[in-house]
Amino acid sequence: MKFQFKYIVFSIVIFLFFKCNSVKRVPFENIVDTNSKKITLQDKKVFSIEKEVFASNKFNGARLSDFFKENDSLFTAFVEPENTPINNSAYYSFKLWSSQPKTIYVKFTYPKGFKHRYVPKLKRNSENWKSLDSSLIYKRDSLFIMKLDLSKDTTWVSAQEVVTVKDTEKWYKTLIRSKNYVHLKSVGKTKLGRNLPVLDIFKGTKENKPIVVLLTRQHPPEVTGFFAYQEFLKSILKENNLTETFFTKYRVLAFPIVNPDGVDLGHWRHNANGVDTNRDWSQYRQSEIKQIVRFILKESKKFKSKIVLGLDFHSTYEDVFYTNKIKEGTVFPDFIKSWFAALEKEIPNYKVNEKPGNSKKPVSKGWFLYGHNAVGITYEIGDETPRERIKLIGKVTAEEMMKVLNKY
Structure with a gap:
């Protein structure tokens, strides 16, 4: 009888542990194997x-x-x-x-x-x-x-400018210095023990405030996307009427380096487990995505906040926005149309290069759509886009995003 009671208690504890630590999976049409794989470390010399x-x-x-x-x-x-x-x-x-x-x-x-x-x-x-x-x-x-x-x-x-984990940390700590409405936190550690930081940005209460998520450096060499991300974040942290109105309505969760192990290891694309983290937004087999997703969902549930927009900053051969075709029925069905029109108006000689397609593989933009009915966009900057041009694009995209969202 005593053994049965201990077994029941143990089973309940195990059930509660896994329930508390489980993260809601998001289904995708094409499953990608994101189980850890062996990597070859460089011989440093x-x-x-x-x-x-x-x-x-x-x-x-x-x-x-x-x-x-x-x-x-x-x-x-x-x-x-x-x-x-x-x-x-x-x-x-x-x-x-x-x-x-x-x-x-x-x-x-x-x-x-x-x-x-x-x-x-x-x-x-x-x-x-x-x-x-x-x-x-x-x-x-x-x-x-x-x-x-x-x-x-x-x-x-x-291949691209070297921006290490230490460089990134120095940048965001300098950026948020004296800004008491930006709360620097950690969502956990990577396989190699590197920190996974998040900037939790809000003014006043967090209760019921829609959440905007900003991601970057899933793929280590893609620094032009990171340069746009830097200017984007800098713009939403300026003290003016636009940002004041924005933060009375919204909360931002900004992840400035999703794959720090891959960055410092000099990887082409993968993390320390040999996996593309931007294919793991369904099963969460990799610690980086699992911990980031767990943090976002916990905050959303705790403060009764909807996830409404996710921007994931990357780099490719040319400037392009990868969007989801599904817009009807999402939280902000007209956001993309309004945002892109404003960008073409405000950036000199700029034509938005949009490539819509519903995510079949488990990438972040699909996670926002299928998991939260939110707007998900992969924000790509060209490898050779002039760096000063990137700053302008990052600045204007942030300002126009806030203007469009402030109207809702």
């Missing part, structure tokens, strides 16, 4: 070529698998992804220097089936990042070679 030319991947965000000499002036940078299958967007990042001034040519090579995507970005000393001049690039079919002048000073060569 300095590649010394005859003690004359040096290459290094010994920094956060680096990606270089091998570096070797072909002839007196031609060198090969070989880059492998963290695992496969993976998208064909080869990311690389390394440092170069030489014992004496020397002009070299660097050929980029990848495993079979992969090709070069990004125009190299360079940085020397305290200079800002800049794209390599096209006159110093030789490209034909799958062959990509760049010409560089080296010296004892380090030259950073990267």
Whole structure:
């Protein structure tokens, strides 16, 4: 009898534990396997070529698998992804220097089936990042070679500007300093123990306030989307009548780095478990998405707040907004139409590139639609969109979003 009672109590405890820790799944038409997969870690080292030319991947965000000499002036940078299958967007990042001034040519090579995507970005000393001049690039079919002048000073060569976890933390902590209505929290830790931060932004009460969710850096190299995200967040945190009205009505949950492990590991796309986090918005097998979703749902339930809009900032070959075709019956069926019209009006020489399609794979924009009847948008910025142009786009998209939402 005593054993039966203990068994019943134990069963109840286990049931309550799993009930409290379970997260509502969202069904999608096409299921993606997001179980953890093995990754190949880089061998962090300095590649010394005859003690004359040096290459290094010994920094956060680096990606270089091998570096070797072909002839007196031609060198090969070989880059492998963290695992496969993976998208064909080869990311690389390394440092170069030489014992004496020397002009070299660097050929980029990848495993079979992969090709070069990004125009190299360079940085020397305290200079800002800049794209390599096209006159110093030789490209034909799958062959990509760049010409560089080296010296004892380090030259950073990267597919995109390097923005590490530490850089990101410094940015958002500086941004929210002295803003007492922005509450910095943690939703948990990644596999490698890195923090998953969220900026909980509201004024007054949280009760019954509709929630807007902002996500970025699911895919590590996609920094142009992150640059737009930075300007977007900066704009909604300005002190003016527009933002004051907005925060009397809405609450924002901003996640400034969804995949910190992948960022610092220099991954092409995946997290430390070898999984694309933007395919895990159904089963939540990865800790990053599970903890973010759990936090959003907990806050929504606790304060009786609807999730009304989700923007997920990414990068691709061109500026584009991926939207859901389903709009009728959603929380704000006219939001996208009104928002896009305002962007074309307020941004000089700007034409919205919208690609609508209902999410079949478990991505974030589909999670917002199917799970919450909310507007979900994947907000993409082109790899080579001018950085000053990105700032303008980020600023105006934030301002016009607030103007449209303030009318509801």
